[in-house]
Amino acid sequence: MVEIKRQAIILIIKETYDYLHNQEELIKQNQIKCILNQVKQFIQASQLVEIPQYQNQKVQEQAIRLLNNQRWCQADQLIEKHLKESDKYQSYLKFLQSIALIENNQPGKGLIKRDEAQKMNGNLYKELSDYADKKLSENQNNLIILIIKSYALHDQQKYDQAIDQCRIVLRKNPKYLHALYRLSYALQDQHQNDQAIQCFESCQEYIIGYFQRAYSLQQQEKYQYAITQYDLAIKKDPQFSQALNNKGNLLYKMKKYDEANEFFDQAITIDPFNAKFYFNKGQSLYFLKKNDQALIYFNQALIFDKTYAEAYTYKGYLLLKMNRLQFAITTYNQAIIYCENERAKFEELKARAIGVR
Secondary structure, eight states, rough: OHHHHHHHHHHHHHHHHHHHHHHHOOOHHHHHHHHHHHHHHHHTTTSSSSOOOHHHHHHHHHHHHHTTOOHHHHHHHHHHHHHHHHHHHHHHHHHHHHHHHHHHTOOOHHHHHHHHHHHHHHHHHHHHHHHHHHHHHOTTEEEEEEEEEHHHHTTTTOHHHHHHHHHHHHHHHTTTTTHHHHHHHHHHHHTTTHHHHHHTTTTTTOHHHHHHHHHHHHHOOHHHHHHHHHHHHHHHOOOHEEEEHHHHHHHHHOOOOOHHHHHHHHHHOOOOOOOOHHHHHHHHHHHHHHHHHHHHEEEEEEHOOTOOHHHHHHHHHHHHHTOOHHHHHHHHHHHHHHHHGHHHHHHHHHHHHHHHH
């Protein structure tokens, strides 16, 4: 596990070097170098790099002693606790790596790393928020910590406070990419799409800016303009699976289902563990009346995310339409277990399915 963490750090450093080495503008070099130094400081301060090898060895020796003494439960509990702690640290690294990749103008890889971090650690933003509060009490001018705090506030749907964190950063550095990115993101969730679009007016070179502009235009139902922006993002970063998926969604809304599926397929190829991409293709296949194929994709979405309420809804509806009542009831039973916030809805759907039977 320590070796995995070291490899993650090395990847950040390598990609950062490649970026800095190939840039022509000294200002950009200094800005990115400063940002990544802050990321490095955060990692070191969090004790994410220097996880002593002897700690792993100590746990291993303790486990062996417990096994030799046939204390199976204690050995299992010790190892499980250590693995969870290791996963937690790795989730922090992946999150920080996502920031570095987005700053490195590789948003496709960056967003995938961030998704991986969230899947590994369901309390990621809560833990980062607690850490950020501690560090900000020591130094209110730590820009990367302010950005991390903005993520946590956004996750709590405290959009105004997230915006405030970003504006503090931008007062110190008006072209701080990640602050612009997170600011536009929060504005979009407050339906202030015109303001969100303006965030990147002075930073045309950033790929994430095309993506954010496209999403705002999409929210305003300016689909053709949005597609143009997604195309620019994809051209500059062919591995940008979220941009490919979003373009597919636009084509889906325009009822161009076959074209939409081509982009969903490309997104799945790049990020084959993203439940949303499978669900979107399932929807598109459903409207093409390819029910059996749609069912396969809804199932695949639920393999990667057992809490995906919308996937259960569509799958159940499709099974009822195909007169597979018992399978529909089973689907609603699974939804009742995994989707606690929508349990009442699925209990009602189950009751209706039983009534049909």
